[in-house]
Amino acid sequence: MPIYPYNTKSGDKRYRVTYRDPDHSQRTKRGFRRRKDAQDYLARMTTYISDNDYIDPNAGKTLVCQFADTWLKGKKNVVKPKYYADLECSWRVHVCNAWGNREIASIRHSEIQTWVSELAKKRSATITIRAHGVLKGVLDLAVRDGSIRRNPADGCQLPRKQRKERTHLTPAQVIDLAHAAGTYQALILTLGFCGLRWGEAAALRVKHVDTQNNRLRVRLSWVRSGKKHFEGAPKTWEVRDVPVPDQVMSAIKEQCEGKGPEDLVFTAPSGGHLREQSAKNHGWYARALRDSGVPTLTCHDLRHTAASIAISSGANVKAVQRMLGHKNAAMTLDTYADLFDTDLDDVATSISSKIAAAKTSNSGNVR
Template sequence: MASVHEYRTRKGKRWWYVSYRDAEDVQHTKRGFTRKCDAEDYAARMLVSINDGDYIDPQLGKVSVNHLAATWLEGKKGAVKPKYWGDLESSWRVHVQPKWGRRQVGKLRYSEVQAWVSAMGAERSATIVRRAYDVLNGVCKLAVKDGVMRRNPCEGVQLPRKTHKARTYLTVEQLLALADAAGGHRAVILTLGFCGCGSVSCARCASRTWTLNVRACWCDIASCVSMASTSRGCRRRMSAARCLWPLP
């Protein structure tokens, strides 16, 4: 049930406020309408949203992005690989928090997010921009799922396209020359060069086969080298050249 009431300001002006109860029978009041028709329109919209089950308490939208981001990052910690989580946390701290951290999540607007992405795209690479967007988008998705906001302001934002840089590779002759010059690290250089394997210390030779079983890899997480599992948490099997044997 929603109703419209008249009241007088300190200056004697006639304004209106709306009084209504939500689905949990909690009383709410919205003041500041200078026209009665605006108050009636607001009351009608609140009544429809309550009856349809889409009502969101305006007070919930006042929660800060900082608060929701902490919850979102904590939830991601056990769901993604440590390397990716470190990238998300760094992107939040460097690019997202300074801009959006203190803002109320319910007051974020699509136009603001698009302007932020476009401005950052003029100075940063597409990869950095997209990761920062993914962080903010993830926080807003959490807000929608928690019933804090009705729509995600990040939906439909145009992102910069990734450009793939041309890569330069050593020829077989150059790789063999480099390995010979590496002395005792010859096997390591050949493994990296022929297998593309970033986990030499964890590689094991498969018995009587010319393959490597990779169980884990080294990765850079927040400027610290750490051990991480391979993709999907399973061993990776890759072919290896005969010149690698015997591999220590």
């Protein structure tokens, strides 16, 4: 019989279960207070073994940090360097101290939920969500590896990101800012009317400017990872051809005069790639904001401005998605849903005109 009673040193009666795992090694589990508990455990083990779903109890003793090392190595070559740096930092600063030395099978969902809630009190929703995502990813690897049956990080209640109020410039304000930017006029026009990311504009070369078709071919991006900068390829969906208004293309052509195909279109004062400007420092962008009198906004806000202008000009969500290099139209809608709200008014107006036309041609009443 695989269930045996025994007495502890204090004289208490307990039950021990023995069974053979798929490798035919004998396993023992002690400490059951009731025979029924021992029988239930044995029944579960028997079912797991017959269903080929058995997990070696020793596998659950692996430390989280051991799986984290494998998980991070797997991420390194499949995500952008900047995103990898964010993941590694999140693991090192927020996750490792809390969970690194824990055995994976010892972690409970309630513990993770408490950790998430406490972290959210001290840090932003973005940081909290990323830290939880790192831990969840590491534990997902443990599940796939057959070390635990389910992920205790699943189903946690996470903080919601607060939607930030975005600053959009009008076309006239973009032009005012461009004039105030002096030698960087063409760059401001490109960011504000074409919606390139700063890194995409900084890596733009003369050969990427298609003057025949008024297109900018986004093929590279100037990436920051920690304190280092380098050129890298954008994600697949970020590689695109961006339409350029005639006025902006004229400014870009002037910027390209005298340059070879491999030369950068926009360069730093001392040559080389541009570093992203801040609205708060004393650089040329901050001066242009002050001199132009337009609302203070970041360089990335100029990308939102381009989206706003495109949408107000009648561009549909698919066109805006392609212009901005979003992964899918759902991402564009999620980011700019408020700007597409005006489309509802256009729908109502269009339907009203059709109703009016129908009433004119039909003497019947519309109810």
